[in-house]
Amino acid sequence: MTPLILIAEDEPAQVEVLRYNLESEGYRVVTAVNGEEALLVVEEEGPDLVLLDWMMPELSGIEVCRRLRERTQTKRLPVIMLTARGEESDRVRGLDSGADDYLVKPFSPGELIARVRAVMRRTRPGLDEEHISYGGITMDLAAHKVTRDGRAVHLGPTEFRLLRILMERPGRVFSRESLLDMAWGRDIYVEARTVDVHIRRLRKALNENDDTDIIRTVRGAGYAIDSEHGAG
Known part of the structure; x- marks a missing residue:
């Protein structure tokens, strides 16, 4: 991106x-x-x-x-x-x-x-041209693959885009509106609550083995990926 x-x-x-x-x-x-x-x-x-x-x-x-x-x-x-x-x-x-x-x-x-x-x-030290790594999660952007601590994580296209946005800027809180613009595009109308649905799917895929949830919910603000704090 x-x-x-x-x-x-x-x-x-x-x-x-x-x-x-x-x-x-x-x-x-x-x-x-x-x-x-x-x-x-x-x-x-x-x-x-x-x-x-x-x-x-x-x-x-x-x-x-x-x-x-x-x-x-x-x-x-x-x-x-x-x-x-x-x-x-x-x-x-x-x-x-x-x-x-x-x-x-x-x-x-x-x-x-x-x-x-x-x-x-x-x-953004975890970012290079083809890979993003943070908190044990690695994204292979060229192959469109995700692993967590070596385990394959299966994501849909929207969840992959959301994870990439969060992973490129660890700790930064993104509003639902920002995530909509960046993941879906400004010209497409999608309700803000749709972001919540896809974040839930992303969490489920990442935490399949009862791993710590590193997607943080900030009430009234949005979402961030943060290995230090976990989910809010």
Whole structure:
């Protein structure tokens, strides 16, 4: 699944440069022009990484980052801060707010892409081109096979898509609406409760041998896969 990156930046020329370079590398892109919109887009679109400008209208990048880290659903969302501030005290402040990395303008497209890839590798360590592994579960994306502690797990196509979404971002809580968009597509109408049905099927398949249930239900929020906490 192609990673989705949010560009939160209020300078149109800078947005277009970032968009061009990211899309040229195969990433999907959404944008926001101020801090309030950035928080809304994160909630609605569920990006895999945020490029966050320090100086933005409405809310600063520092404040946006702090709020993302305070929310259960986004506390692990990768954030790279973009800023013209190059002093050490500013870099420390940016990282202390919860940013995973820090880029000082102007920067080259090559450096940007390298930083994005590095942060993705750190925050999604179980993911490579053909396999995802987490909590004893391994997905072979090419062969469309799943195992748990070496045991074959038989899943339908929808359960496979849901598991992949959850496995690619361990610990992150996905709303039912987000899972609908990502697993079924925005152009198909499916009721939100359908997600619950398929999650139950996924749990049953994964826990066939009375294994620990690592799909966590977050009341009023959605679902996450989390080997540390189990089901809620």
